[in-house]
Amino acid sequence: xxxxxxxxxxxxxxxxxxxxxxxxxxxxxxxxxxxxxxxxxxxxxxxxxxxxxxxxxxxxxxxxxxxxxxxxxxxxxxxxxxxxxxxxxxxxxxxxxxxxxxxxxxxxxxxxxxxxxxxxxxxxxxxxxxxxxxxxx
Numbered sequence: 848x849x850x851x852x853x854x855x856x857x858x859x860x861x862x863x864x865x866x867x868x869x870x871x872x873x874x875x876x877x878x879x880x881x882x883x884x885x886x887x888x889x890x891x892x893x894x895x896x897x898x899x900x901x902x903x904x905x906x907x908x909x910x911x912x913x914x915x916x917x918x919x920x921x922x923x924x925x926x927x928x929x930x931x932x933x934x935x936x937x938x939x940x941x942x943x944x945x946x947x948x949x950x951x952x953x954x955x956x957x958x959x960x961x962x963x964x965x966x967x968x969x970x971x972x973x974x975x976x977x978x979x980x981x982x983x984x
Contacts, residue, residue, distance in 0.1 A: 849875040854983040868906035907972035
């Protein structure tokens with residue numbers, strides 16, 4: 848059985864690229880939508896349906912907002928945590944980055960949290976799809 852090797856490039860493809868990459872269960876290659884758009888799709892099938900039919904599955908993805916929302920409850924200072932949590936919609940992410948740049952108590956732990964979160968998301972995706980994996984980073 849093949850093994851998916853997670854390195855910086857393969858992890859980066861999952862980070863912030865919702866729906867942009869596909870994973871081949873046959874070759875264990877990660878392909879972008881652009882690379883796969885050249886495939887001739889049978890009439891009556893969507894591109895996604897066709898890709899699934901030939902052994903591709905959507906690659907794992909993580910959004911910035913998803914990581915931030917998971918991180919904010921871990922902020923130790925309640926007043927700061929509550930202030931960030933007060934924002935909604937696009938203001939949520941935008942204002943988080945403002946606080947991130949001002950408070951080292953957010954920025955320092957966030958970097959470690961982000962790496963861990965992305966790796967955990969990749970592991971969960973592999974387990975859900977019965978894909979053997981290993982980390983090279």
